[in-house]
Amino acid sequence: MQKKLKLLVVQRISLSHDSLMSRSIAARFGPMLKFMDRHDMIEWEQIVESEITVKHLRQFDVVLFNKHSSNRALTIMRMANDLGLKTVYDLDDWIIDLPMYSVTDLNDDLLENITRLIREASVVTVSNEVLQKKLQHIRPSVSVVSNGFDHEAIPSQPWQEASPPKILFSNTDGIKLVKFKEQFFRVLGEFSRRHPEVSIDFWGDYFHGMESIPKLVPKGFLENSQYKQAIRDAGYLFAIVPLGGREDADTLFFNSCKSCIKYIDYGSLGIPGVYSRSPVYEEAVSHLKTGYLVENNAEEWNRAMEEMFADKKLRDRMRHEAYDDAVSRFSIDRSSEKLLTLFN
Numbered sequence: 001m002q003k004k005l006k007l008l009v010v011q012r013i014s015l016s017h018d019s020l021m022s023r024s025i026a027a028r029f030g031p032m033l034k035f036m037d038r039h040d041m042i043e044w045e046q047i048v049e050s051e052i053t054v055k056h057l058r059q060f061d062v063v064l065f066n067k068h069s070s071n072r073a074l075t076i077m078r079m080a081n082d083l084g085l086k087t088v089y090d091l092d093d094w095i096i097d098l099p100m101y102s103v104t105d106l107n108d109d110l111l112e113n114i115t116r117l118i119r120e121a122s123v124v125t126v127s128n129e130v131l132q133k134k135l136q137h138i139r140p141s142v143s144v145v146s147n148g149f150d151h152e153a154i155p156s157q158p159w160q161e162a163s164p165p166k167i168l169f170s171n172t173d174g175i176k177l178v179k180f181k182e183q184f185f186r187v188l189g190e191f192s193r194r195h196p197e198v199s200i201d202f203w204g205d206y207f208h209g210m211e212s213i214p215k216l217v218p219k220g221f222l223e224n225s226q227y228k229q230a231i232r233d234a235g236y237l238f239a240i241v242p243l244g245g246r247e248d249a250d251t252l253f254f255n256s257c258k259s260c261i262k263y264i265d266y267g268s269l270g271i272p273g274v275y276s277r278s279p280v281y282e283e284a285v286s287h288l289k290t291g292y293l294v295e296n297n298a299e300e301w302n303r304a305m306e307e308m309f310a311d312k313k314l315r316d317r318m319r320h321e322a323y324d325d326a327v328s329r330f331s332i333d334r335s336s337e338k339l340l341t342l343f344n
Contacts, residue, residue, distance in 0.1 A: 004041070004042060004043050005041075005042045005043070005061050005343055005344065006042070006044070006045075007033070007044040007045075007060060007061070007062045007064060007343065008044070008045055008046075008047060008052075008056065008057070008059075008063045008064065009025065009029065009033070009044060009045070009046040009064045010047065010063060010064065010065050010073060010076060011025060011046050011049065012025075012048070012067075012068055012070065012073065020221075022066065022067070023172060023221070024067060024092060024093075025066045026223065027224050027261065028066060028090070028092050028127070028147060028261075029064070029066065029090075030224050030225065031148060031153070031224075031332050032145075032148065032332055032335055032336045032339055034150065034153060034225075035150050035152070035153070035333065036336050036339070038152075038153075039336075042340070042343070045060075049070065049072045049073050049076060050072060052076050057076070057080050057083055057085060060085060061085060061086065061343075062085060062087075062088060062343045063076065063077070063085055063086070063087050063088070064088045065077065065087070065088065065089045065117060065121070066090045066092070067090070067091060067092070067093065067095055068113075068114075068117060069095070069106060069110040069111070069113050069114050069117075071109075071113060073117060074113050074120075077089070077117055077120055077121065078120065081122070086122045086123065086343065087120070087121045087123070088121060088123045088342065089118055089121035089123070089125075090124070090125045090145075091118075091124075091125075091126050091127075091131060091135065092127040092131075092147070092258075092259055093254075093257060093258060094134060094253065094254050094257040096114060096115070097254065115138060118135065118138050118139060119139055123143065123342050124139060124141070124142045124143070125142070125143050125144070125145045125342065126142055126143070126144055127144070127145065127146060127147055127258075127259040127261075128144060128146070128258075128259055128280075129144055130253075130256050130257050130279075131257045132144050134257070143338075145338050145339050145342070146259070146330070146334075146335050146338075147259045147260075147264055147335065148264065148331055148332035148333075148334060148335040149264050149265060149268040149326060149330055149331065149332055150332040151268060151327060151331060153225065154225065154228050154229060154232065154269070156232075156269070156270055156323060157232060157270075159270040159316075159319055160235055161235050161237055161315075162234060162235030162237075163235075164197050164198070164199065165197060165237050165309075166199050166201055166235065166236050166237065167198060167200045167201070167236060167237055167238060167240060168200075168203075168231055168236040168238070168239035168240070168266075169188075169200050169202045169203070169216075169239070169240050170203040170204050170231075170262070171202075171203075171204040171205065171207065172204045172205050173205065174205075175209075175242065176243050176244055177242055177243070177244050177248070177296065178244055178247075178250070178251060179244075179248055179296075180242075180244070180248075180296040180297065181209075182209075183297070183298045184242055184296070184301065185209045185213060187301045187302055187305070188200065188213045189212055189213050190302070191302070191305050191306075191309075192213060192214040192215045192216075195309065198237075199215045199217050200213065200215055200217065200240075201217050201219050201236070202218050202219060203219045203221070203227065203231070204221070206218070228269060231271065232269040232270070232271075236271050237272075237308065237309065237315060238271065238272045238273060238274060238292075238308045238309075238315060239262070239271050239273040240273070240274050241262050241266075241274065241275045241276065241281070242276050242296070243275070243276040243278040243280065243281065244276070244278060244296070245276050245277050245278040245279075246277075246278075247295075247296050247297075248296075252278075252279075255280065256278070256279045258280050260280050260283070260284035260285075263275065263284045263285055263291065263326075264326055264330045267291075267322035267323055267326035267330075268323065268326040270320075270322075270323050271319070272292070272308065272315050272318035272319050272322060273285075273291045273292070273322075274291070274292045274294060274305060274308060275291050275292065275293055275294070276293075276295075276296050277293050277294060277295050286321075288314075289317075290318060290321045290322040291318060291322060292304045292307070292318070
């Protein structure tokens with residue numbers, strides 16, 4: 001019987017919230033690693049980077065990093081490489097050049113560490129082809145491992161809409177809009193005033209301007225799988241997913257490097273969505289079939305929210321089409337098998 005591969009996930013402090021551990025590691029790799037563990041593909045453990053020693057490293061075959069930038073992470077990678085372990089460095093954002101809306105601030109030393117980690121890792125992975133092409137300027141061999149959803153672990157439930165009605169809005173590390181941001185807040189405020197029976201559940205980081213939106217309900221954070229189960233069972237009419245598009249030329253590349261993870265999650269959970277016409281969602285979403293795509297202007301966002309609110313048949317059709325699409329294209333087994341191949 002072949003020995004199961006042992007994986008160490010190096011945990012770190014969140015880049016956007018210094019009182020929390022990284023949320024992106026859980027969102028990106030949690031579903032894959034739990035699936036692989038459940039199917040006896042690997043054994044894995046997560047340890048905070050400040051606590052890792054050579055003694056720990058000797059117990060593993062592979063060491064996984066995600067968006068790490070610290071001196072300690074670089075030291076751990078070099079120790080692992082010296083021990084003959086495979087080291088994997090993953091990026092699912094272009095953090096080397098963060099946009100103005102980000103609350104994260106990386107100095108020159110940390111940016112240099114990221115470049116060294118990319119160059120010295122045995123394997124580098126990214127979430128999409130845009131990032132792959134960009135990173136190939138730093139090293140030629142970069143593999144795409146797409147995000148996915150574990151439909152076994154969080155199965156679909158009968159979809160029932162809540163009464164009173166609720167809308168889903170989630171966000172971390174700054175609202176990812178520049179020119180349209182203030183107008184977007186006004187769109188939400190005006191919608192809330194027209195429909196006082198509707199609440200907007202907000203999952204994520206506090207942002208300046210929250211107070212201007214009536215009926216916005218801060219929900220805070222939950223562990224990734226708990227969060228998915230909570231929003232699955234909440235009975236949301238639809239989700240709103242703003243992301244800067246071509247109107248924000250300076251941040252368009254950064255936004256294009258993001259994955260369509262919200263569409264993957266919401267589609268898999270039967271939550272229809274209104275998505276900004278940013279490249280990442282234009283590629284993933286089929287307009288008026290698996291989601292509602294809008295330009296970032298007040299007229300289109302108002303129209304989309306009113307149509308989604310008024311038309312239950314439209315919402316129900318989108319729920320089913322988005323779910324079928326997510327299961328067909330984004331099941332976790334494919335990305336898990338790709339990751340396991342890279343580990344080996």
